Amino acid sequence: MSVMSLRRSAVPSEVLGADERRLVHEFVDEQIRPIAAELDQSERFPRELYLEMAKIGLFGTTVPAQFGGAGATPLDYLFVMESLSYGYASVADQCGLIEIVGSLLAAFGTDEQHERYLRPLLCYGRTCAYALTEAGAGSDLGSISTRAVRDPDGWVLTGEKIYIHNAPVADFAAVLAVTDPVKGKRGGISVFLVDLDLPGVSRAYQEHKMGQRASQVGGLVFGEVRLPADALLGEEGQAFGYMMEVLAKGRLGIAGLALGISRAALAAAVTQAGDRSQFGAPIGANQAIAFPLADVATELRAGVALAAEAARALGSASQDAATLCSMAKLLASEGAVRHADVAVQVFGGSGYIRGYEVERLYRDARITRIYEGTSEMQRLIISRALLRRKP
DSSP: OOHHHHTSOOOOOSSSOHHHHHHHHHHIIIIIGGGHHHHHHHTOOOHHHHHHHHHTTOSOTTSOGGGTSOOOOHHHHHHHHHHHHHHOHHHHHHHHHHHHHHHHHHHHOOHHHIIIIIHHHHTTSSOEEEEOOBTTBSSOGGGOOOEEEEETTEEEEEEEEEEEETTTTOSEEEEEEESOTTTTTTTSEEEEEEETTSTTEEEEEEOOOSSOTTSOEEEEEEEEEEEEGGGEESSTTBHHHHHHHHHHHHHHHHHHHHHHHHHHHHHHHHHHHHHOEETTEEGGGSHHHHHHHHHHHHHHHHHHHHHHHHHHHHHTTOTTHHHHHHHHHHHHHHHHHHHHHHHHHHHGGGGGSTTSHHHHHHHHHHGGGTTTSOHHHHHHHHHHHHHHSOO
């Protein structure tokens, strides 16, 4: 596997042809990678970059073309996420957020909601957030406490969300709220589309993170926010089912993002192993350096193969799709942390210094084991699927 080949994604695709794939690779090399270090350092939100991505159709990969998406498959989405993350994981993270919110809107939104939210989202005329997490509710959606109560004019929303991607910059949010406390998550949670300039909405804070620092994360507080009746997305009480439909795609996206980090780490380490000499020879001539790189390359290929299988299963609505997406996310995210660690080790002391790509990759990789469901949650999902099967 040459360094040149590592600059191009090994993830296959189905709808995107050679020209589209080349366009993505060129955009990553020319527009994303050159500014990744600056974005990490400044924690800047690169709106101008996202506008350019929208122009070439990099948002809404699986959203039907009738709504402004690419109308492609989950395998194409995997390719896009992996490729963007090879450039910078924060950029891929924005793409993944729009994919999830766009998928929800496309599947369950009304014509009016498509025009007001979905189409502007895909051309980056409006910026979204996806507000699930609360102080007492992360993976357990049944524990959310944000409430939406009916009133004569619509709904009144009260609660607080934390660790919300894009909260500091979003124009609107898809917010999960309890609408029937008696029914709980099975019929008592709904999704609302909330314009974040409404009275009663406040952006509580902006987090400063270990990695993926250009991804804006913060809190949203809803103080008796009055919403019109048509703020409800889909049917009342059906949010849990809606979330189950998009969570697998979200985990597939993070698998792709983690694979992109691994590929970038391997490419940097291979270059360093060939360029740096010690004791009169390139350090890559030493098996102590070369063999860990062989392991990374092998694990990366295995991760791509599993993620591609999960993407195809998701595209065909296989009953194994959710489990395979959890497997892909688990393998790729755990691998990304190990692979970035190997790259830092190859660089030695310089790999620990801010400004070197591998130092950033090491920090960027760590969150992949946490968001869209921790590694422990993925193991729980996988093990439950195994134990449900009859011998």
